[in-house]
Amino acid sequence: xxxxxxxxxxxxxxxxxxxxxxxxxxxxxxxxxxxxxxxxxxxxxxxxxxxxxxxxxxxxxxxxxxxxxxxxxxxxxxxxxxxxxxxxxxxxxxxxxxxxxxxxxxxxxxxxxxxxxxxxxxxxxxxxxxxxxxxxxxxxxxxxxxxxxxxxxxxxxxxxxxxxxxxxxxxxxxxxxxxxxxxxxxxxxxxxxxxxxxxxxxxxxxxxxxxxxxxxxxxxxxxxxxxxxxxxxxxxxxxxxxxxxxxxxxxxxxxxxxxxxxxxxxxxxxxxxxxxxxxxxxxxxxxxxxxxxxxxxxxxxxxxxxxxxxxxxxxxxxxxxxxxxxxxxxxxxxxxxxxxxxxxxxxxxxxxxxxxxxxxxxxxxxxxxxxxxxxxxxxxxxxxxxxxxxxxxxxxxxxxxxxxxxxxxxxxxxxxxxxxxxxxxxxxxxxxxxxxxxxxxxxxxxxxxxxxxxxxxxxxxxxxxxxxxxxxxxxxxxxxxxxxxxxxxxxxxxxxxxxxxxxxxxxxxxxxxxxxxxxxxxxxxxxxxxxxxxxxxxxxxxxxxxxxxxxxxxxxxx
Amino acid sequence: xxxxxxxxxxxxxxxxxxxxxxxxxxxxxxxxxxxxxxxxxxxxxxxxxxxxxxxxxxxxxxxxxxxxxxxxxxxxxxxxxxxxxxxxxxxxxxxxxxxxxxxxxxxxxxxxxxxxxxxxxxxxxx
Numbered sequence: 169x170x171x172x173x174x175x176x177x178x179x180x181x182x183x184x185x186x187x188x189x190x191x192x193x194x195x196x197x198x199x200x201x202x203x204x205x206x207x208x209x210x211x212x213x214x215x216x217x218x219x220x221x222x223x224x225x226x227x228x229x230x231x232x233x234x235x236x237x238x239x240x241x242x243x244x245x246x247x248x249x250x251x252x253x254x255x256x257x258x259x260x261x262x263x264x265x266x267x268x269x270x271x272x273x274x275x276x277x278x279x280x281x282x283x284x285x286x287x288x289x290x291x292x293x294x295x296x297x298x299x300x301x302x303x304x305x306x307x308x309x310x311x312x313x314x315x316x317x318x319x320x321x322x323x324x325x326x327x328x329x330x331x332x333x334x335x336x337x338x339x340x341x342x343x344x345x346x347x348x349x350x351x352x353x354x355x356x357x358x359x360x361x362x363x364x365x366x367x368x369x370x371x372x373x374x375x376x377x378x379x380x381x382x383x384x385x386x387x388x389x390x391x392x393x394x395x396x397x398x399x400x401x402x403x404x405x406x407x408x409x410x411x412x413x414x415x416x417x418x419x420x421x422x423x424x425x426x427x428x429x430x431x432x433x434x435x436x437x438x439x440x441x442x443x444x445x446x447x448x449x450x451x452x453x454x455x456x457x458x459x460x461x462x463x464x465x466x467x468x469x470x471x472x473x474x475x476x477x478x479x480x481x482x483x484x485x486x487x488x489x490x491x492x493x494x495x496x497x498x499x500x501x502x503x504x505x506x507x508x509x510x511x512x513x514x515x516x517x518x519x520x521x522x523x524x525x526x527x528x529x530x531x532x533x534x535x536x537x538x539x540x541x542x543x544x545x546x547x548x549x550x551x552x553x554x555x556x557x558x559x560x561x562x563x564x565x566x567x568x569x570x571x572x573x574x575x576x577x578x579x580x581x582x583x584x585x586x587x588x589x590x591x592x593x594x595x596x597x598x599x600x601x602x603x604x605x606x607x608x609x610x611x612x613x614x615x616x617x618x619x620x621x622x623x624x625x626x627x628x629x630x631x632x633x634x635x636x637x638x639x640x641x642x643x644x645x646x647x648x649x650x651x652x653x654x655x656x657x658x659x660x661x662x663x664x665x666x667x668x669x670x671x672x673x674x675x676x677x678x679x680x681x682x683x684x685x686x687x688x689x690x691x692x693x694x695x696x697x698x699x700x701x702x703x704x705x706x707x708x709x710x711x712x713x714x715x716x717x718x719x720x721x722x723x724x725x726x
Numbered sequence: 727x728x729x730x731x732x733x734x735x736x737x738x739x740x741x742x743x744x745x746x747x748x749x750x751x752x753x754x755x756x757x758x759x760x761x762x763x764x765x766x767x768x769x770x771x772x773x774x775x776x777x778x779x780x781x782x783x784x785x786x787x788x789x790x791x792x793x794x795x796x797x798x799x800x801x802x803x804x805x806x807x808x809x810x811x812x813x814x815x816x817x818x819x820x821x822x823x824x825x826x827x828x829x830x831x832x833x834x835x836x837x838x839x840x841x842x843x844x845x846x847x848x849x850x851x852x
Contacts (some may be wrong), residue, residue: 189807191809191812192808192809194804194805194806194807194808194811195807195809270826274804275802278804278805278808279805279808279846279849279850280811281809281810281811281813281816282808282812283811286811286812286814286815286816287815287818287819289815290815290816290818290819291819293819294819294822294823296734316732325827327821327839328825328826329826332822332823332825332826335820335822339818341813349771352730353727354773355731356786357786358786358788358791358793359785359786359788359789359790359791360786361729361786361787361788361789362729362730362787363729373733377734377737377768381741381764381765381767381768382769385760394825412754417756417757417760421757421760459735461736461737464737464740465737465740465744468741468744468761468764469744469748469761472757472759475810481752481754482751482752482754485748485751485752555825571847684796691793693792693793695789695790725843
């Protein structure tokens with residue numbers, strides 16, 4: 169079953185309508201929707217688990233959750249947000265928008281693309297179904313350190329289901345990464361040189377390479393863990409010549425690049441959005457791309473800064489490499505601020521989320537530099553300071569950029585806009601709620617509160633900040649509810665958006681909203697990184713521009 | 727395509743270089759092996775892209791090109807929907823559950839996986 173496409177293809181009807189159509193789709197946009205829909209459901213589930221955590225920690229000596237329940241809940245909360253929400257939502261956006269941004273009719277391998285998304289969904293459901301197993305869900309923390317995760321300390325099927333679920337999710341991610349790289353390398357429209365790629369696409373290309381080199385060590389670590397658990401292996405058992413630190417090495421060789429797998433796509437989104445609402449091209453395009461490459465490269469050589477306190481790694485090397493990452497990240501801040509500098513700024517909802525991203529990510533980044541210093545890390549290791557830092561990077565950073573992307577691209581994906589009024593209200597609730605929740609965690613971390621404890625004494629000095637964090641989470645929760653309300657209201661009112669409501673410049677805005685089956689019925693000439701803006705704002709049409717590409721129907725499906 | 731190959735080439739050389747530097751600073755074998763393998767894997771990718779594209783000209787790499795010059799070229803074959811990816815994914819998920827709950831699930835998963843593989847092969851030929 170295939171469609172032969174001659175350049176540029178035209179719309180033709182979907183092969184199968186309804187539920188069967190969704191289950192059998194190989195179209196990149198529908199697969200993008202599947203990714204985004206599934207990650208949103210997992211996000212709500214992970215958010216609900218966070219709510220339970222904050223209720224439990226709101227007061228000292230609380231017994232809302234038992235110790236075992238608490239362990240399961242923070243494990244699956246972390247797993248959900250890392251493996252089932254933030255990393256795959258980048259792949260969801262990429263599935264939908266990378267082909268559109270480069271002028272391609274689909275991803276390079278559509279069937280492989282469909283397999284990837286179903287592996288992701290199947291893996292996620294496997295992890296969640298482990299709550300129904302005899303010992304409950306996994307409870308060894310999202311890092312799953314051995315020997316805590318071995319069969320002696322973590323018996324039961326829930327732990328095994330976690331391992332198998334993550335293996336499925338990882339395989340899906342690797343296949344999507346292969347697909348994205350092949351698509352960007354081989355399916356660009358004429359004139360779309362690599363140095364004219366939209367920066368979201370550039371960052372997805374770099375992220376894909378990171379996935380390809382980072383996920384296999386995770387798969388190896390988990391396979392060896394499973395062998396230890398069930399087949400008499402001793403990879404992580406020092407009593408039989410194994411090494412528990414081996415697991416940490418393998419895990420963090422994946423785990424630190426994973427941080428950038430969860431951040432780089434959203435740097436890309438922010439970098440596509442800010443120029444549009446600053447009415448300027450991006451400041452320092454090449455510098456931004458090189459900074460992304462530098463971050464990706466350096467991120468592969470810093471894994472053991474998560475292991476300073478093991479005492480068996482070379483702390484100065486990993487500390488130095490970690491400090492170095494601040495340089496290309498700082499360059500990106502100059503890119504973003506330089507783009508806004510003297511621009512004609514407007515503050516529509518996507519731009520508000522981007523500014524929220526900049527402020528929160530700055531805090532996450534600076535505390536990251538602090539933790540890269542081994543002496544500070546020795547004091548802060550395993551405290552709530554690390555938890556707060558991580559949430560500022562992934563929640564205040566990535567999640568805010570995700571919302572920026574949703575508000576920015578929703579009109580393209582659906583043909584109608586989200587309400588600006590509800591969107592801005594939601595932003596302020598989320599921004600204030602987020603900072604109320606996670607800033608106090610820096611305070612309790614500095615006061616020595618360890619992460620992953622189920623409750624604490626009233627005399628520890630942690631009660632006030634924890635109560636404030638739980639109240640803040642309530643405000644944050646209202647912000648998320650407002651987003652859901654916005655979706656419902658906007659779907660009902662269906663205010664038409666037009667094809668290019670933001671006057672944006674990248675190629676996805678050249679097609680209709682929503683785009684047709686194979687994306688484009690015409691393409692503007694591509695002479696810069698924002699061809700649509702060039703075309704819409706051409707000063708001297710006869711001299712500068714050629715005619716748009718004519719409609720050329722595909723030959724239909726078989 | 728030069729930029730794509732350079733991108734992979736530099737990434738590969740970076741992996742090998744940092745692996746060598748890491749070895750002489752730490753004399754720690756684990757990280758050295760991983761870093762060098764990362765570099766080698768990326769270089770292999772770059773080599774494959776180079777082999778597949780060397781000597782060819784690609785319209786997407788041209789700074790100035792009109793669509794008329796590229797008209798008529800076939801971009802490729804794009805699936806218009808397929809049942810087999812979801813069947814294959816279900817096979818994989820059921821199969822890995824076999825490692826947890828018993829061989830019978832592994833067998834069921836393998837059967838589904840094989841069925842889907844054959845289906846995909848037939849489909850791609852058709």
